[in-house]
Amino acid sequence: MKILSVIRAAMFSVVAGFALTSVAHADTFVLNSSNGGDGYVNAIAGGFDLFGADNSPGTTDTTYLATAGAAETLTFNWAFTTNDCCGSGWDPGGYVVNGVFTQLSTDSFGTAGDISSSGALTLTLAAGDSYGFYIHSPDSCCGRSDIAVTGGAVPEPATWALMFAGVAFVGGALRSRRRTAMATAA
Numbered sequence: 065m066k067i068l069s070v071i072r073a074a075m076f077s078v079v080a081g082f083a084l085t086s087v088a089h090a091d092t093f094v095l096n097s098s099n100g101g102d103g104y105v106n107a108i109a110g111g112f113d114l115f116g117a118d119n120s121p122g123t124t125d126t127t128y129l130a131t132a133g134a135a136e137t138l139t140f141n142w143a144f145t146t147n148d149c150c151g152s153g154w155d156p157g158g159y160v161v162n163g164v165f166t167q168l169s170t171d172s173f174g175t176a177g178d179i180s181s182s183g184a185l186t187l188t189l190a191a192g193d194s195y196g197f198y199i200h201s202p203d204s205c206c207g208r209s210d211i212a213v214t215g216g217a218v219p220e221p222a223t224w225a226l227m228f229a230g231v232a233f234v235g236g237a238l239r240s241r242r243r244t245a246m247a248t249a250a
């Protein structure tokens with residue numbers, strides 16, 4: 065009966081370890097659209113869709129940023145679309161880490177209509193890192209771009225270590241119980 069208590073305690077610690085790391089991935093995003101831009105964000109299944117400005121206030125950056133609450137590795141799928149009359153180069157989009165903007169979208173100038181690109185992105189962040197996504201609108205007119213982002217977290221190495229330690233502990237407890245039962249039977 066005592067071995068069942070030990071197994072339950074070990075399994076609880078493994079589950080608790082996963083629960084604690086999932087808290088790290090509950091970072092809160094904040095929307096900002098500079099220079100009076102009308103950029104916005106919509107919730108979509110498994111993520112969000114960030115739209116750049118299209119109200120002609122001049123150059124704007126629409127960002128949707130969070131701060132990593134703990135060390136984490138996040139994997140996102142992204143899909144960029146523009147409806148700017150003059151091409152995607154007028155409203156590029158991408159990701160931001162600690163204030164550094166990195167473009168993901170493909171530039172196209174003078175191409176009317178829908179210009180799309182997509183891919184996957186993995187970010188390895190330290191606690192306190194600022195990260196998120198952006199749409200840069202140099203002219204903020206003639207059609208709006210957006211970047212749809214979905215994705216989840218990849219368990220941290222510490223989580224895997226905790227899980228394997230719990231499994232090893234349960235295995236050791238079962239072997240110890242078997243040895244004790246064999247010694248008692250003999």
